[in-house]
Amino acid sequence: MKLLKTLSILLLACLACGTANAAVVEGNLELQWGDPALGASAGPLFRATLVTDDGVRHALDPAQARQAAGDLHALAGRRVAVEFVQSVNGSAPRVAVIVPADNFGSPAPLRNVIGGTTTWVTLMCKFSDVPTEQKPLSFFQSQYGNNPGQLDHYWREVSYNKINLNGSSAHGWYTLPHPRSHYVPVVNGTEDADLNALFNDCTAAANGDVNFAVNGGVQGINMMFNGNLDGYAWGGSRCVTLDGINKCWSSTWNPPWSFNNLAPLAHEMGHGYGLPHANNSDGDSDPYDNPWDVMSDAWNNAANDPTYGSVAKHISTYHRDRLGWIDTARKTVVPAGTNLLNIQLDRASLLGSTNRQMVVVTLPGQPASRYYTIEARQRGGKYEANLAGNAVIIHHVDTGRSTPAWSMDADVPPANRANNEGSMFKARELWTAPGNAFRVRVLQENANGFVVSVCGPAQTFASLASSPTRGMDACAVSSVPAPTRPTRDLPSPVGNPVPRMPRRGF
Incomplete structure (x- = not known):
């Protein structure tokens, strides 16, 4: 700020x-x-x-x-x-x-709060030279349902009922005025989707059937195309006037492989809500290797639905907090070096929790844009059933990066994908942050999550002898010694990851 x-x-x-x-x-x-x-x-x-x-x-x-x-x-x-x-x-x-410029001269909020009814419309648009209609209208309308595996149910669960998709609807198929080559021209030997032309012609084709101005303007527009685009699905916003309302509309551009699976579709809708990619901490340029957040790896460790394909896992508490979905009572902020002992950390998926679900550890002497988050994840439910396991997950956040939240991995070298044991902190394990800034001890697992302690840096013999606790290290006290997870410096503490040949595709 x-x-x-x-x-x-x-x-x-x-x-x-x-x-x-x-x-x-x-x-x-x-x-x-x-x-x-x-x-x-x-x-x-x-x-x-x-x-x-x-x-x-x-x-x-x-x-x-x-x-x-x-x-x-x-x-x-x-x-x-x-x-x-x-x-x-x-x-x-x-x-x-x-x-x-909407509150010029005043500090901007550190999050874009999304709440209440977020109505989306699906527009099914086909290229003039591609007659195939992969799915009927009923399929796209049912995607917005409130049964497990459908989008209204998913976003209600992920947001702790802070948002819903009431009134969302599907329309089409509409035939675009031009062939695919007009919208996906070859530029310098590579196909390059013209997102503006796709948006303009798809919304124009549907304009007679859709009132984009409902409720002051719908939240977003999911466009489904009956052919490949440029090898990508796209999500974000489109700033334009529709039905007399000028604003930035949450928007997604989906080829068949995207709309056939709710995991990538939810990923693109997340971009529509303003969320960036997440990442792991292996230092490469691949943002699709953190399966603890659908805004990174949407496919791996995803559950499957016979109708809607791969379904979306939840987003991290960092992304939930960015959208205003973590209640103040569920979140604790503690400076590194301060002890926060024996707290119940409920799993992030637990609706109606009365305990903490997010711990933020700030770093004195560093910008407020850099900090750590701690959350608990457990297998279960429609969306989290195939997680790699039950664990405490730690992210390092730097909001200036292209991928702000990186999941921490204690393995050396770190794994290419964060569904490894090194990324999952479990009962009786102790993790020390880079630079000995603070430590996280997982004491035990229970039905709703984990009991954890966040402690100051590891103490020397001299500091232990002179401390008020007379030789007691709060993070080391246990009837059973805690396996220590090794400390590893972040590969690139400022800016973007160091490029390396990754496995691509989210």
């Missing part, structure tokens, strides 16, 4: 100075994520666009945008002001500062 306030002051100064080599443009921030099919060799794609009120679209360099915003994802779909600075070498102007 201090960073965003500072950026606001800098931008105000720029507005006042009116320098010739800087320009400030105001508009809506559109973020879109492209996710390849399971097993594909391609990596993820990401687009950031500033859309002005007259409809002009300014593509933003993603790396510049992240650095300029501090927490770019917190601004998804919001009105922002962007300072462009002319590059000295005459290349495209550089993105220097991005600040919220």
Whole structure:
């Protein structure tokens, strides 16, 4: 928040100075994520666009945008002001500062709260040269149902009933005015889906049947296409006027492999709600290797439904908290170095919990954008039945990264996918954070989760002898010695993961 306030002051100064080599443009921030099919060799794609009120679209360099915003994802779909600075070498102007313009000069919230009824509409659109209709209208309408495995049920459960999909509906099939090649042209030898044209023509085809302005504007639009796009499914937002309402609409663009399975569809809807990818801590550039969060690895450890294919696992407590779904009473924030002993940490999936479900450990001396989260996960229910096991899961968060939340792995080297024992902290295990910043001890498992302690750094003999507890180390006290999980420094504490050849496809 201090960073965003500072950026606001800098931008105000720029507005006042009116320098010739800087320009400030105001508009809506559109973020879109492209996710390849399971097993594909391609990596993820990401687009950031500033859309002005007259409809002009300014593509933003993603790396510049992240650095300029501090927490770019917190601004998804919001009105922002962007300072462009002319590059000295005459290349495209550089993105220097991005600040919220909907509460200009005030600190921006660190989360985009989503609550209440979030109505989605499904638009089934087919290319003019592709006659196949893979699924009937009834299938897409049933996806929004409230039975286990359907989307309304899923998002109610994940949000602790903070949101619902009441009123969501499906429409189509509609025939687009052009063949697939018009919407997915080949650019520099690679297919490149024109998301704008797909959105414009698909919504135009459905406009006679759909009231996009209902309830002040529907939350989102799930577009289902009857052919492959560019090898990707896409999710995020589209900032445009529909039925007289100008806003950033949560949007997804789905080929058949995506809409045939609710796991990737829920992943794209998560992007529509503004959520970025999660990751593990192996240091490669593959964001699809954390199966504890559907916003990372949607496929592995997913349960299966005979009608809806692979179903979605839950999102992490970090992502739940970003959307405002973790109640204050269920969350505890503790500075590293402080003891929080013998607490009941209920599993994140437990609806109606009266205990903690999220612990945040802040790092004194580091920016507020960097911290750790601790949560409990247990197998069970429709969505979490195939988890790798019951465990405490720890994430390191840096909101300036393209993938803010990384699951911690005590194995050396870390596994390529975080469904290994090193990523699961279980009863009688002790984990020490990098730099001996703090420790997490899992004391025992019970029906609703785990009993855990968060303790200060490991103490030396001298500090133990002089402490008020007279030789007692709170995190080491036990009738049975705790197996110690090794400490491993993060591969890239600031910025993005170090590129490495990963297994792609979420």
